[in-house]
Amino acid sequence: xxxxxxxxxxxxxxxxxxxxxxxxxxxxxxxxxxxxxxxxxxxxxxxxxxxxxxxxxxxxxxxxxxxxxxxxxxxxxxxxxxxxxxxxxxxxxxxxxxxxxxxxxxxxxxxxxxxxxxxxxxxxxxxxxxxxxxxxxxxxxxxxxxxxxxxxxxxxxxxxxxxxxxxxxxxxxxxxxxxxxxxxxxxxxxxxxxxxxxxxxxxxxxxxxxxxxxxxxxxxxxxxxxxxxxxxxxxxxxxxxxxxxxxxxxxxxxxxxxxxxxxxxxxxxxxxxxxxxxxxxxxxxxxxxxxxxxxxxxxxxxxxxxxxxxxxxxxxxxxxxxxxxxxxxx
Numbered sequence: 001x002x003x004x005x006x007x008x009x010x011x012x013x014x015x016x017x018x019x020x021x022x023x024x025x026x027x028x029x030x031x032x033x034x035x036x037x038x039x040x041x042x043x044x045x046x047x048x049x050x051x052x053x054x055x056x057x058x059x060x061x062x063x064x065x066x067x068x069x070x071x072x073x074x075x076x077x078x079x080x081x082x083x084x085x086x087x088x089x090x091x092x093x094x095x096x097x098x099x100x101x102x103x104x105x106x107x108x109x110x111x112x113x114x115x116x117x118x119x120x121x122x123x124x125x126x127x128x129x130x131x132x133x134x135x136x137x138x139x140x141x142x143x144x145x146x147x148x149x150x151x152x153x154x155x156x157x158x159x160x161x162x163x164x165x166x167x168x169x170x171x172x173x174x175x176x177x178x179x180x181x182x183x184x185x186x187x188x189x190x191x192x193x194x195x196x197x198x199x200x201x202x203x204x205x206x207x208x209x210x211x212x213x214x215x216x217x218x219x220x221x222x223x224x225x226x227x228x229x230x231x232x233x234x235x236x237x238x239x240x241x242x243x244x245x246x247x248x249x250x251x252x253x254x255x256x257x258x259x260x261x262x263x264x265x266x267x268x269x270x271x272x273x274x275x276x277x278x279x280x281x282x283x284x285x286x287x288x289x290x291x292x293x294x295x296x297x298x299x300x301x302x303x304x305x306x307x308x309x310x311x312x313x314x315x316x317x318x319x320x321x322x323x324x325x326x327x328x329x330x
Contacts, residue, residue: 002026006067006107008052008098009074013177013184014113014169016041017212018071023047025216032063032074040178054094060101070102070110071215075150077143077181084142091146096153099164109163111218112154116170116204116229116296118147125202127234127297130168130227151227158225165222167214170231170296173315174208175322187319190241191248191329197255198237202293205240206232207315210307217305232309234295243316248329 005022009015010031023029023046032052052063076090102110120134158164177184189195214230245252301307323329
């Protein structure tokens with residue numbers, strides 16, 4: 001067997017793809033899973049499983065024992081949370097503590113999965129890069145703020161001499177989206193004909209398996225303390241929905257909704273969610289983000305890592321195929 005690599009968050013969408021890519025590349029893989037977590041994404045994966053809770057530092061050392069590499073993919077990814085402090089304990093405090101524990105355990109190199117949510121945006125909607133200035137207005141919501149703060153902690157550890165490479169996936173879609181993620185749910189709803197309208201925003205879509213390969217490239221070729229955007233294709237939301245409609249035999253939505261009238265509706269949905277504990281279909285933070293085009297450039301990863309993602313149409317195709325196979329696309 002090859003070098004032992006620990007993957008946190010391997011029961012999740014991106015983490016599972018990273019674990020599969022490592023196993024295919026000949027690594028000895030160890031994955032973390034919380035008791036009672038959904039382990040469908042681990043099916044068929046030849047990997048050891050250990051318990052690790054990012055809110056419990058005492059669980060770190062046993063999970064890291066004997067590992068040469070760490071891929072820290074786990075995060076609390078929700079666009080609405082009733083308790084922001086709980087998210088920060090996982091995404092910020094847990095990340096800092098785990099990476100410090102990795103150094104103490106003798107881990108040679110870590111790859112930290114950040115997000116484009118931690119990066120800045122351009123004012124004109126052109127693709128942003130790793131060095132685009134970050135303004136407070138860019139960090140809308142608890143998740144974006146927590147990922148930004150976590151990345152700053154990671155950069156500080158790297159500046160102190162720890163060997164850590166940062167990757168910033170954009171918006172992954174593809175097979176294995178068991179929850180599904182918010183973007184996967186959007187693809188699923190569009191394929192079911194449940195999205196009759198759209199707002200004028202844009203995203204950078206990328207195949208989840210390309211994100212996974214980007215993690216391996218970062219391990220082998222990345223520079224410690226540097227960040228690399230792992231994206232693929234910048235697309236307007238209307239074009240994404242049109243692509244899904246074509247591939248699923250549906251009529252594409254043609255109604256463009258202005259954002260402003262939706263804000264009070266989102267506020268009511270949040271109030272209901274606060275009472276019921278159920279995630280709202282729409283939030284004010286999501287609408288704020290919709291006013292910006294989330295466009296990013298992966299030029300640095302292409303140039304320095306040899307990163308070569310496939311077109312977004314292939315990512316949509318594979319996502320729909322997997323949803324169909326799993327019986328999620330009725």
